Amino acid sequence: MEYTLSPSVTIINNRQVLVSSSSPSPANDRRRRRRRRRSNGILHFPFVFSGLSLRFRSRAVVVAGAGSYGGYGSGGGSYCEFSCLNTPIEPATPAGRYLSSVLLNERKLFHDAVAETLEKLVKEVDEAYARKALTVDSSEAALHRRIAELKQQECKTSVEDVMYMLIFYKFSELRVHLVPPLSKCIYNNRLEILPSKDWELESIHSFEILEMIKEYLTFVIGWRSDFSVTESWATTKIKQANLCHIYTTSILFGYFLKSTTLRHQLEMSLADPIDDIIMNAYICRRKNLVFGHTHNKIPTSPFDGKRERENLVSYLTGFTSDSLAKCAQPNSKEALNLITKYSFALFGDVGSDKMISTSFATLKRLVLEAVAFGSFLWDSEEYVKTVYNLEEIN
Template sequence: MLQYYLRMEPHLFRTAVDTELAKLRDEKRERAAKEQQLAASSDSTELALYKRMEEVRSREVRSTLEDLMYVSILEKFLLLGVDMLPRMDGFVDPPNTNLKALTEGIHSREALELVREHLLQIMGPTASAYSTAYVKMSKFQMAQVYAASVMFGYFLRRVDERFQLEKAAGTLPLSKEDAVARLERLFAAAESVEDSDNPDYAEGDATTVDLDSPAPAAPSLSSLDDDPTTWGLRDSARRASGAGASSSGASAAAGASGGSSPLQGGGGGGGGKPAKAKSALRRYVESFDQNTMVETARIVSVEGAALVERQTSALLGDIKKLTAQMQEAVGDDADSMQEAMSRMARAVEKDLVETVTMQVQTQRRSVLEAVAFGTFLRDVEGWVQGDYQLLTPLPAPKLPPQQGFAA
């Protein structure tokens, strides 16, 4: 029924979802009251039976809740006018879509810079290839890239929400760059007063200097005003024209293997170039300690974690099966990571594992779609928990004790 509303009567979709979520919330409250009533009674047998029935019902409710959250994410793609990728098997050639809607239509400008860096990093050298060049990779590698990008989008939304809130409240810590920029604006204002021929300039005509306003952004060689379909192509001018697309999928594997951390360095700049000034959002993220970073990067609900796996599996197949295929093809006796990557590339080349072949622009689209999915997942998760308190908390990972402190 919700799929019908989503496609045929979208103006009724949100009301229908709200109605279903309200039913689940009311049922949850009734079950909690019933359990308290039984716990207060002396009939332990009836309470034990009720708890077993409750476990079964909780699984059913969780499945229903995941369905509601999933279609709510799909609605956000429809509102953008973007069709999601179909299942990826063999040769993948989906119709073109509006990648600007997958970027500028979702993220703040500060976040958009980090999305670009993520795409260039996780695609590796392939990001600099021509959009119409073809790349072949294992479905296992593609699943790694997609899932890592979903997690990145989720992390980025959580970070950006926190950043924008602290920015609006004026509680952002003043970085070294911001402090220098603030002093420069103060000195510039003082010089303009000293250079004026009008002795009353400072009292009458001078404009107020806002020392807390952000410094003007320096022009960037990697302007975000260009089309996302060209992200990475500027680097290709520095490469040999024939070294663009890799048919082995090894470059994509390198990107996937490095995608476990939400932020890992710059966005593919050349080693001889001067370092580009970091954005305020990146500096904000880099100020996190280990505990804050881990807490912000993790999925906070059982339902959210299930939807990451559900979407990745819907697109590429059973993740456990793909993992087993790759483990069998690579073996467990590789002496180094380089040898393991070489075996992985050979397995892709000889079709020893399930593979996908696509244009670079399709791989770029898949990464941006995954980032958008993670972002929307966080939006829906926050809405469901904020209005209905239905999510199941996912325990935080336990970190090893930091050095320098007694255990």
């Protein structure tokens, strides 16, 4: 049996936003409506993402060619090649290529290399603007102003590569290879990603977050936790453009979950305003995100008993639509640019109405990867901000 998924995309402030997705069958629609009526007080994802948006710029992105894996390749139906080198994008800057080489050949030195690279980028920008300040009244003022602007843009691109390598490192810790460009994995319009690696991708989340992700999977692709093996591998059809929207929105959903989870933990820990130790612990946690020594927990305060603890879903229901949208929006332009480049590299030009056949198992794999990508993006952004001044989104 074949189903067709056709996510609905609306325009908000000239931006494309995924707001809903059809379930795989009318019966699933009825079950979902009954579940919504029964679950008063539960956070519904259409509400969460009512203000979510991501700009896609119409510009060329130069991407190095990569191999592929996880499905059928272009060579006579052979399976795509599994390899840590087969990522949608390769770092395009010297800083990114350096970190890629260190991660591949001297993994133990990766963290030190990241710190040194960021410090070097900060120094280069500072030196360029120092020369600009020194020559402000000279005939070379315009030249040095332009040099400073170009250096800042160059370092900004380098920082995006650094963030990407931090994300790549996180996936390598899970022993999960990123899905390569889909053009390398589609054979006869059929896409399959094997092995699924679902357990590894779910292992980074708490039980409470996993429950929210399950609800999200039902919302965006119609997947259910009670699917049989036959149902999981049932054939479904989806437009490649819609799959791109789902993947990108799932990155933002993962970013949203990480942001709100830590905000919730911090507010629950800071039950007593005089407990400065907790704030100091949180600051230290931010500075060590890249090293993977934390487990999404912040030390609890001895004053926690003064305030009734609430679960994350209840906490989120108290947010306004604007607050929810803000938590899902990347804080920096570098992070936003990275999402845009990554989606373009993975899906290519999605302007056509090309349909592809796949399975719910593969759709789930793609969504879980995107959610993890968003979570790791938040980590990398927070770490980089402790050294380098990222450009904030107004």
